[in-house]
Amino acid sequence: MTELTVPEAFAGTIAALLLLVQLQLFRSVVISEFIRVYAVQAWLVAAICLGVGITEGGWDLIVLAALTLLFKGILLPRYMQSLARGISARIELPARINVLLSLLIAGALIGISILTSVQLPLHQGAFLPKADLATALSMVFIGFLVAILRPNALAQVVAFLTLEDGLFFGTITLAPGLPFVIGILLLIDVLVAVVVFAVLVRALVERQAAASVTVFQRLQG
Amino acid sequence: MSALIVAIVAIPIVAAILSLVLRSRIGSAVTAIAGVATALCIFATVVTTADGHSTLDALSSLFLIPVAIVYGTVGIYGTWYVRAESIGADGDERYRREFLALTNAFACAEAVVPLLTNMAGLWVALEVTTILAALLVRLQGTEASLEAAWKYILIASCGLAIGLVGVVVLYASGTSVLGAHYAPNWATYIAMAGKLNGDVLRLAFLLALIGFGTKMGLAPMHTWLPDAHGAGPTPTSAMLSGVLLSDALYVITRFASIANRAFGPSMTQHLFFIVGLLSLFVGAFFLLRQRDIKRMLAYSSIEHMGIVACGLAFGVRFAVVGALLHVVNHSATKALAFFGAGRLAARFGTREIDGISGGVAVMPISGTLFALAGLALAGMPPFGTFRSELMILTGGFSSSAWPIAAVMLALLLVAFCGLVRWTMGVTVGPMPEGMSRGERDLGAIGSMLLIFVAVLGLGLVVPAHLAVLLNRASDIVGGHP
Numbered sequence: 001m002t003e004l005t006v007p008e009a010f011a012g013t014i015a016a017l018l019l020l021v022q023l024q025l026f027r028s029v030v031i032s033e034f035i036r037v038y039a040v041q042a043w044l045v046a047a048i049c050l051g052v053g054i055t056e057g058g059w060d061l062i063v064l065a066a067l068t069l070l071f072k073g074i075l076l077p078r079y080m081q082s083l084a085r086g087i088s089a090r091i092e093l094p095a096r097i098n099v100l101l102s103l104l105i106a107g108a109l110i111g112i113s114i115l116t117s118v119q120l121p122l123h124q125g126a127f128l129p130k131a132d133l134a135t136a137l138s139m140v141f142i143g144f145l146v147a148i149l150r151p152n153a154l155a156q157v158v159a160f161l162t163l164e165d166g167l168f169f170g171t172i173t174l175a176p177g178l179p180f181v182i183g184i185l186l187l188i189d190v191l192v193a194v195v196v197f198a199v200l201v202r203a204l205v206e207r208q209a210a211a212s213v214t215v216f217q218r219l220q221g
Numbered sequence: 222m223s224a225l226i227v228a229i230v231a232i233p234i235v236a237a238i239l240s241l242v243l244r245s246r247i248g249s250a251v252t253a254i255a256g257v258a259t260a261l262c263i264f265a266t267v268v269t270t271a272d273g274h275s276t277l278d279a280l281s282s283l284f285l286i287p288v289a290i291v292y293g294t295v296g297i298y299g300t301w302y303v304r305a306e307s308i309g310a311d312g313d314e315r316y317r318r319e320f321l322a323l324t325n326a327f328a329c330a331e332a333v334v335p336l337l338t339n340m341a342g343l344w345v346a347l348e349v350t351t352i353l354a355a356l357l358v359r360l361q362g363t364e365a366s367l368e369a370a371w372k373y374i375l376i377a378s379c380g381l382a383i384g385l386v387g388v389v390v391l392y393a394s395g396t397s398v399l400g401a402h403y404a405p406n407w408a409t410y411i412a413m414a415g416k417l418n419g420d421v422l423r424l425a426f427l428l429a430l431i432g433f434g435t436k437m438g439l440a441p442m443h444t445w446l447p448d449a450h451g452a453g454p455t456p457t458s459a460m461l462s463g464v465l466l467s468d469a470l471y472v473i474t475r476f477a478s479i480a481n482r483a484f485g486p487s488m489t490q491h492l493f494f495i496v497g498l499l500s501l502f503v504g505a506f507f508l509l510r511q512r513d514i515k516r517m518l519a520y521s522s523i524e525h526m527g528i529v530a531c532g533l534a535f536g537v538r539f540a541v542v543g544a545l546l547h548v549v550n551h552s553a554t555k556a557l558a559f560f561g562a563g564r565l566a567a568r569f570g571t572r573e574i575d576g577i578s579g580g581v582a583v584m585p586i587s588g589t590l591f592a593l594a595g596l597a598l599a600g601m602p603p604f605g606t607f608r609s610e611l612m613i614l615t616g617g618f619s620s621s622a623w624p625i626a627a628v629m630l631a632l633l634l635v636a637f638c639g640l641v642r643w644t645m646g647v648t649v650g651p652m653p654e655g656m657s658r659g660e661r662d663l664g665a666i667g668s669m670l671l672i673f674v675a676v677l678g679l680g681l682v683v684p685a686h687l688a689v690l691l692n693r694a695s696d697i698v699g700g701h702p
Contacts, residue, residue: 056401116424119420120418120420120421120424133390133393136386136389137386140382140383140386143379143382144379147375147379153371156375160375160378160379160382163379163382164382167382167385167386167389170386170389171385171389174389174390174392174393175389175392175393175396176401177392177396177400177401177402177403178341178389178392178405185345186345192352193348193352193374193378196352196355196356196374197374199356199359200355200359200367200370200371200374203359203362203367
């Protein structure tokens with residue numbers, strides 16, 4: 001058995017924490033908890049970005065880590081908390097199925113991600129051998145699952161953002177050499193997408209206080 | 222980068238800024254001029270590419286043509302649209318400016334996609350189109366438009382997320398050959414395709430097909446499409462259906478060419494068959510039960526994307542060329558159909574098919590052009606769509622996958638019945654009581670006549686420069702640039 005290096009152990013720990021934190025979304029009942037989960041996840045993603053930057057000697061990744069921490073870890077959660085305040089911060093978020101069943105499905109999705117990626121010879125140049133793609137895919141799938149199971153506009157936005165964190169994690173660990181400009185564009189893209197989401201959430205709230213997307217049943221067939 | 226390419230990007234951006242700050246009457250004129258100017262630059266680029274004097278390759282130039290056709294006419298159509306249809310809740314000046322500015326910005330983003338060959342850059346450009354399109358769909362301020370915009374941005378963004386995983390996996394596959402740091406350009410992957418791991422590339426293509434296929438409206442990831450096309454402003458529907466779907470296809474074909482080059486066309490063909498036939502099935506049968514004129518056209522888009530996917534799947538050169546030609550034909554025909562549907566819906570005050578009848582009697586030009594567009598979408602001669610569908614089917618029946626061509630033909634007949642039934646239903650018949658006859662909106666009529674030239678012309682003859690591009694683009698898709 002090969003011993004893990006310190007960077008690999010660090011990345012593995014962050015990957016496990018990212019998944020554990022994301023699973024919290026199934027048991028969170030108010031939107032402020034959702035946003036806190038996202039903030040913690042953003043800090044973890046910034047940490048992995050910093051770790052890869054230091055190990056690989058890439059100043060661009062260190063800058064990206066700082067920007068990620070600032071925008072995704074601090075400013076975005078604050079903005080979303082202000083958006084949630086007075087809308088549905090205290091309203092219990094609906095869930096289509098119970099927590100246990102949700103976690104079982106999430107576990108199955110993690111299993112599928114591991115089975116899909118573990119056989120692939122992807123790991124040359126990757127920062128987190130064996131678990132990089134599996135973690136990224138798991139986070140994307142769990143993000144989808146949360147968006148489906150929690151029919152609330154803000155909850156779906158947070159689900160999308162955690163899904164995007166999975167993409168960011170995958171990009172950093174699987175392809176640390178991807179040009180810096182792509183990382184920056186990804187970050188800007190997320191910020192713009194959140195603004196658009198916010199526009200839509202505000203419009204939705206103008207119509208009904210709970211920001212529930214269960215009313216979206218008009219357009220079918 | 223040539224001056225023409227700079228102009229293709231710069232003109233819509235300048236028009237977007239001017240539309241935002243100037244009065245909407247001037248802004249709509251600026252948009253019309255910008256659309257025509259951009260179209261001329263694109264056609265000049267197409268000619269220079271065919272002559273071998275452009276930095277763009279044939280596939281990029283080919284996928285610019287839908288931008289030229291649709292943006293070139295949307296601007297002219299918009300001069301009528303901003304006056305006739307209430308854009309915002311109160312139809313005020315602010316909403317009109319936003320509509321014009323977003324339309325120009327959206328056109329710019331749509332034009333940027335085919336100009337790129339950097340696989341990561343393509344993802345970013347497509348995501349920008351998603352954001353701008355969601356804002357446009359939302360603009361009318363109705364509950365239906367809010368629902369459509371929400372579904373669109375959520376589903377499309379999630380789809381693109383999967384597409385990005387595909388880009389990252391593709392990048393990771395190249396690190397074993399090129400090292401950790403390299404630019405993820407399509408040409409780089411093509412050059413080293415033989416050295417990439419086949420399993421990794423297969424995963425990358427699968428993820429790209431699911432992710433970008435969501436944007437292309439391929440079933441079963443198509444659920445956002447009828448809502449967004451139905452609820453958005455009419456010019457936006459034309460741009461979504463006529464250009465955005467082909468932009469997403471462009472990204473998929475870039476991935477497909479790398480995969481085809483690396484391990485042959487077998488896997489890409491099988492996957493194209495699956496999503497193609499499924500899209501044809503969904504589009505054809507849902508067409509039969511539509512009650513909304515724009516949603517009917519949206520399902521027709523799903524059907525036509527299925528036709529294109531099947532054409533690519535047959536692998537025979539004649540069918541692949543037909544599929545690529547069908548992209549151009551579909552964009553022109555669908556834009557004409559949406560323009561006509563918008564005119565009829567505005568005059569009759571409803572988008573419900575049951576509420577519209579005698580369209581030709583009420584609006585002799587727009588009604589007739591809508592009817593012809595409907596027949597063209599159904600695959601009737603002598604229009605361009607007939608030519609390209611015939612090429613795809615001929616190629617299909619000449620290949621080993623002829624049973625799939627037979628299934629495709631059966632599904633096309635189902636779609637034909639749906640399209641002809643609804644199109645004739647709204648256009649043929651006596652003029653309803655209380656309606657006045659005639660139309661005087663030069664902008665709208667002019668844009669529709671202009672685009673009809675393309676719809677009919679491409680059925681009669683394929684210009685030499687376009688034929689050159691189609692053949693070269695077919696080689697690129699096959700992985701042999």
